[in-house]
Amino acid sequence: MPPQTLVDKIWARHAVTVLDGNETLLYVDRCLLHEGFWWNIVDSLKSRNLAIHRPSNIIACSDHFVPTTDRSGGFGAIADERRRDLILRLETEGAELGVNVIGMMDERQGILHVVAPETGITQPGMVIAGSDSHTSTHGALGAIAFGIGTTEAMHVLATETLWQLQPKTMRITVAGRLPAHATAKDLILTIIARLGIDGGAGRFVEYAGPAIEALTIEERLTVCNMSIELGARAGTIAPDETTFAYLAGRPHAPSGAHWDAAVDFWKTLRTDDGATFDREVSIDGASVAPMSTWGTSLDQTIPLDAPIPDPAAEPDSSKREAQARSLAYMGLHPGQRLRDVPIDYVFIGSCTNGRLDDLREAAAVVRGRHAAVPAFVSPGSRAVKRAAEAEGLDRIFVDAGFEWRDSGCSMCAGANGDTLEPGRRCAATSNRNFPGRQGPGSRTHIMSPASAAASAIAGRIAGAAQVPA
Ligand code: SF4
Numbered sequence: 001m002p003p004q005t006l007v008d009k010i011w012a013r014h015a016v017t018v019l020d021g022n023e024t025l026l027y028v029d030r031c032l033l034h035e036g037f038w039w040n041i042v043d044s045l046k047s048r049n050l051a052i053h054r055p056s057n058i059i060a061c062s063d064h065f066v067p068t069t070d071r072s073g074g075f076g077a078i079a080d081e082r083r084r085d086l087i088l089r090l091e092t093e094g095a096e097l098g099v100n101v102i103g104m105m106d107e108r109q110g111i112l113h114v115v116a117p118e119t120g121i122t123q124p125g126m127v128i129a130g131s132d133s134h135t136s137t138h139g140a141l142g143a144i145a146f147g148i149g150t151t152e153a154m155h156v157l158a159t160e161t162l163w164q165l166q167p168k169t170m171r172i173t174v175a176g177r178l179p180a181h182a183t184a185k186d187l188i189l190t191i192i193a194r195l196g197i198d199g200g201a202g203r204f205v206e207y208a209g210p211a212i213e214a215l216t217i218e219e220r221l222t223v224c225n226m227s228i229e230l231g232a233r234a235g236t237i238a239p240d241e242t243t244f245a246y247l248a249g250r251p252h253a254p255s256g257a258h259w260d261a262a263v264d265f266w267k268t269l270r271t272d273d274g275a276t277f278d279r280e281v282s283i284d285g286a287s288v289a290p291m292s293t294w295g296t297s298l299d300q301t302i303p304l305d306a307p308i309p310d311p312a313a314e315p316d317s318s319k320r321e322a323q324a325r326s327l328a329y330m331g332l333h334p335g336q337r338l339r340d341v342p343i344d345y346v347f348i349g350s351c352t353n354g355r356l357d358d359l360r361e362a363a364a365v366v367r368g369r370h371a372a373v374p375a376f377v378s379p380g381s382r383a384v385k386r387a388a389e390a391e392g393l394d395r396i397f398v399d400a401g402f403e404w405r406d407s408g409c410s411m412c413a414g415a416n417g418d419t420l421e422p423g424r425r426c427a428a429t430s431n432r433n434f435p436g437r438q439g440p441g442s443r444t445h446i447m448s449p450a451s452a453a454a455s456a457i458a459g460r461i462a463g464a465a466q467v468p469a
Contacts, residue, residue: 003272005169006238007204010144010269014127022166030121031156032112032130033060033099035090036415041131041153042093050158055098058157059121061112062087062104064415068378068405074105083416110381110407113137113351117221118383120250124239124266129156134351134431136227140220141247142239142269144204147228167233168278170203171271174211176285181465183361184219185353185429185448187211188226189291191283193301200232203278206271207237211285217246218357225352226431229298238270290463292447293433294338295326300433302338304451304463310334329435330443331423339461343445344424346375346456347438348402350412353429353449354380356387362429362453363393365464366400372459376403378410378418402456414439427455 004012016025033041038060045052052058065083078084087104094101102108102115109115113134116122124142128135131153138145148162156162178187192199205227207220215223220237227235244263247253254262289303300323302308311323311334327333332341348354348362359379377397379385385407388394394404411418412430414437420426422441429452433444445461454467 003275005171005271005275005277006142006206006236006269007144007167007169008275010125010127011166013125016161024164024166026127026162026164028129028156028160028162029057029126030116030128031058031153032116032128032132032135033058033090033153034064034112034132035062035086036064037131037150037153038090038094039086040150041157042097044150044154045157048154050154052097052099052157053160056100057160058099059102059112059116060090060094060099061102061115062090062109063111064409064413066104066109066406066408067416068408068410068418071104071406080417107382110379110383111351111354111409113221113225114354114380114384114407117141117217118250118381120247120253123247123253123262124243125269129153129162133228134225136232136234137221137225137351139227139234139236140217140224141243142236142266144234144236146234167204168202170200170205170232170279170281171277172205172207173209173280173282174207174285175209175282177211177214178285178288181290181463182288183290183448183450184215184222186291187285187288188223189293189298189301189446190288192226192230192298193291194283195230195281197229197297197299198231200227200230203232205230205232205235206277207235208271209282209285212237213240213242216357217242218355221355222352222358226298229431239266290448290451290465292338292427292445292451292461294330294332294445295323296329296433296435297322297326298433298446300326301446304339304461306338308332308334308336308338331425339463339466341445342425342460343373343427343455345373345420345426346371346452347378347411347426347428347430348376348449348452349378349380349410350428350430351380351409352431354378354384354407356384358429358449359384359388359393360391362449363396365450365453365467366402366457367396369400369457369467371401371456373456375401375456376405378405379407381407400457411438413437427452427461
């Protein structure tokens with residue numbers, strides 16, 4: 001057998017049949033759904049008189065529309081009827097259909113892409129499909145994971161399979177180590193800034209190299225999460241001892257003899273020497289610095305110390321026009337140093353950076369200081385929230401003037417009503433910065449938890465190194 005990539009190996013194990021040497025009927029191990037698309041997918045299923053083939057493989061989670069302020073009143077306290085109905089429909093109908101519902105009042109509740117890894121639902125070697133583009137997150141554990149549309153999700157629910165074209169592959173090797181002041185978020189922002197938002201266009205990306213191997217699983221989840229912003233279909237990292245240690249003992253992970261067999265198999269999930277990719281890119285980990293977006297596209301990202309670019313210096317006319325539009329929307333001007341830009345608000349959370357390590361990273365900056373602007377933390381799951389409270393992180397944030405909220409997607413997309421007022425500028429740890437992402441007219445700067453925390457203290461965009469005493 002010729003040398004295979006990690007993606008090739010997982011793909012081949014899941015291929016039920018292949019048409020014309022390319023189109024593959026792929027077995028899907030897990031399907032992840034949230035309340036925003038549940039109704040549409042299930043209506044499509046019912047309209048064709050189809051049933052869910054194996055409900056135990058479907059995980060349905062309330063995350064996008066749930067309130068993050070006060071849930072003590074339960075569903076009845078959600079004032080917005082549409083949001084309440086979407087959540088209730090997923091939770092009541094999901095239970096009737098026998099799928100794994102993780103509802104708003106469930107102790108396991110959180111963002112799908114936080115909950116599935118932390119409960120061990122996500123495992124190496126799986127094919128995971130989800131009704132959300134950031135399903136790519138789960139590749140951090142050595143799975144193939146990607147977002148799908150409504151029709152595809154219906155097909156998965158009815159058959160546990162999906163027709164897919166054989167993917168093009170790409171490897172991004174990160175050599176060396178990240179500097180002490182740079183984070184996994186800075187790394188993926190650097191990758192997107194250098195390669196562009198189409199740098200991974202349609203490919204399944206494998207992240208490799210010493211700097212990737214040195215990352216914790218939570219950091220790997222951040223990197224794979226934003227593969228979508230690179231234009232990739234999925235991002236994955238070969239499972240290793242770090243992966244096995246993370247999964248051991250989690251509720252849905254194998255146990256006993258099943259664990260030993262699983263680890264033996266997972267150890268085979270590595271790209272063979274000599275395997276070829278459709279594209280290979282190398283990055284020096286030591287060159288990564290704290291980064292933030294300045295514009296309305298993820299490739300409009302620069303180091304915090306750098307000046308905002310001048311569109312006049314951009315030779316590509318479409319990029320030049322895009323930069324000019326971004327400057328106008330964001331209320332910035334060329335040459336302005338990014339870390340001098342005043343902000344109005346800080347959001348720490350999301351499926352990119354709402355995990356325990358992220359909150360530790362932010363709390364380390366915030367400890368003993370006070371926020372100069374309104375700021376809040378929404379842990380990525382209730383389990384993250386409990387663990388953070390057990391360490392006293394909530395007190396650090398509250399003492400610094402931050403709000404300490406409940407878990408959900410929150411101000412990442414604002415679907416639950418956590419939005420910014422028009423024209424307000426937010427330092428955010430989420431993953432998208434297009435116009436209106438955090439509410440109509442909102443201005444978003446995407447950065448790491450450490451930089452968002454430093455920005456809250458400084459009242460302007462800042463890195464942890466610049467935070468005032
Ligand atoms: S946190 Fe944001 S990116 Fe992640 S699933 Fe929720 S809305 Fe999507």
